Amino acid sequence: MKKYKLFTPVLSGLAMLAIFLGATPSASAGEAIVVVVNSANPVENLTLGDLKKLFLGDKGRWDTGKAVAPVMVVTGAPERAAFLKIVCGMSDADMGKYFMQAAFTGKSVTPPKDVGSAAAVKSNVAASPGAIGFVKASDFPGGTGIKAVKIDGVDASDAGYKIKM
C-alpha cells in the first residue's frame, strides 16, 4: 500500500506529462501544408527536389517559360518553419544567409516574397501565373484562381504526404 502511494504521484505526474506532451502539438499537429500554384499553371505534380529548387531560386522558370515567383508567409508562421525544414533543410536564418551568399556570388536569384497571411499567399498566387506558395490545409479552402499540386505524386490529403507541420 505504501509502495502504491509512493508511485501514485509519480504515475500521475507521468500521466499528466504524457497528456501535456500529447496535447501540446494541439489539433494542428501533423496538419498538411498544401503547395499551391496559379490555376493557369499546367503543373500538377512536383518532387521535393523541384520544390527546393523553386523556392531557393535554383530553377528560375517553369516549363511554360513563366518566371517562377515563390511566395511565403512571413517569419514566425509555423507552416513556414516546417516547410523550410522539410523542403529546404534550412531554418529562416539559414535561408537568409543562403540568399545573401547567392547574391554575393553573382547569382540572379530573388528570395521568396514575404506576405502577411495565408489569404495573401493565395491572392498573390492567384494574381501571378508563375507564382507558387504554400498554406496550411485548413487555410486552403476558399481560394480561387489557385490549385493544389501533388508532391512526389501524393495529394495533401493522403496519408503518405511528406510536407506536414
Next chain:
Amino acid sequence: MKTAFAGLTVRVPSVIFLALSMLLALSAHAQQPPSTPPSTPMTADEVNRQLLQRVIDLEAKVKQLEEKQTGSAAAPLAAAPAAVAPAPVAPAPEPPPEVEMPTVNEVAPRLKLVVFGDVGAQGYTHVPDTFEFGSLDLFMRARLSEKISVLGEVLFTAESDNSISPDVERLLLIYRLSDYFTASIGRMHTWVGYYNTAFNKGEFLETTTDRPFMYAFDDEGGVFPMQDVGVNVTGKIPSGKLGLNYVVEAGNGRDWYPADEPAQNNQDRNNSKAINGGLFMRPERFSGLQLGFSVRHDNLTLPGPAVGETIVTAHAVFVNSNWEVLNEAAFVRHSEASGELAETSAFYTQFSRRFRAYRPYFRYQYFNAPSDDPVYINASPNTDVPLNITTFVGRFNGPSLGVRWDFTEHSALKFQYDRFSLRGLDSENGLTSQVAFTF
C-alpha cells in the same frame, strides 16, 4: 384586444424571430440593423411569412457577397473598378492586410546594398601581436531589367604600409537569358576552384578567419589568379537529377610584374587571353553535395621569359545547415619555351559542424611549389600570412583549429589557432580572433 392565448402566440415567435435574426446576421457577417419587433400583434402566418421573406432576403445578400468576393479574388489586380455601383449590401469582411516586408538594405527601388566588415587581432610567433582593421566591403546589386542586372563591390582594406585604400573588387554587368545561360562582363572573381566564388570577399560568410593559403587573393600575396577582367558564361546543362552546370571564362589574365596590380584592368600585356572552363554537379539525390573541376590556361608575360601556365583544380564539397566539408586540390604547371617545367601542387580540407550558435572547425592545408618556379618568385608579400614571402616558393603546410560563434544573426566571432610548417624555416604558431559582420 389581446387574449392570453393570442399574447402567447405572438410573444413566442418574437423571441424565435429575434434569435434567428441575430444568428443569421452573425453567420452572414452582415451588419444589418436589428430587426424591429412587431409593434402590433401578428398572426402566426404573418410572422412565418415575414420570417421566410427575411431568410430569402438574407440568402440573396449572402449570395451577392459571395459573388463579390469571388470576383475580387479572381481578378484582384483589375485595373479599373466596376463602373456599376454595387448593390446596397452589408460591407464584406475585410481580408487580412497583406504585410509587405521591406527588403533588407533596399536603398533605392532598384539598388540593394549589403555591407560586410571584419576587425580582429592576431599574434604569431615571429611577428608582433597586433590589432587589425580587416576590411570594409560594400556590395551593391541592381536589377536594370528582367534579364539584366549589375553587381558592384568596393573594398576598403589595410595595406602593408598601414594605409587603407579602396579597391573595386568586382564590377559586372550580368545578362541572364535562362537557367541555362547567364553571361557577365567586367571585373570578376575567377572560377578557379570552389572557394573563390563561393565566398568571394565576405569574411562573414566564411567559417574560418581567412581563406585557404592556395586561394589567397592575388593582390594580397596569393599566387593563383583569383581576379580577372573579361567575360564569364555559366548555366545549367540539361542533365536531370545529376544537376550539371558549366562555366566558361575568358580574361586578360594575371600580371606578374612586381610593382603592378595583378588584375590587368585596363591593358593586357599580351594578346593571349586566359581561358578557364569548368564543370560541376549538384546531384539532386545528395542535397548539399557539389563535385567539380576547372582547367585554366594562360600565357604569362613576365620580367623574364614568357611562361605558359595551366591550373587544374578539383573539388568535392558538402554543405548543409549543420555540416560543412570542403575538399579542394590544385595542380599548376609552368612551362617555359625552353622546355623547363615547374609543377606545384596544393590542397586543403576543412570540416565544421554547427552546434546551435557555435561551429568548431578544423582545416589542414598544403602548398608545395618548387624553389625554381619562374612565376612565383615574382609574388608579392602575402598579407594573410605574416611570414617572409620566400615561403611561397617552397612548402607550406599545417593545421588550423578554431571555433565560430554567431552571437547575432548578422555577426560572428571567430577564434583560430594555426600551426604552419615551412620548408627551410621554423614552424609558425599563430592565434587569430576576428569579428565579422554584415548589415
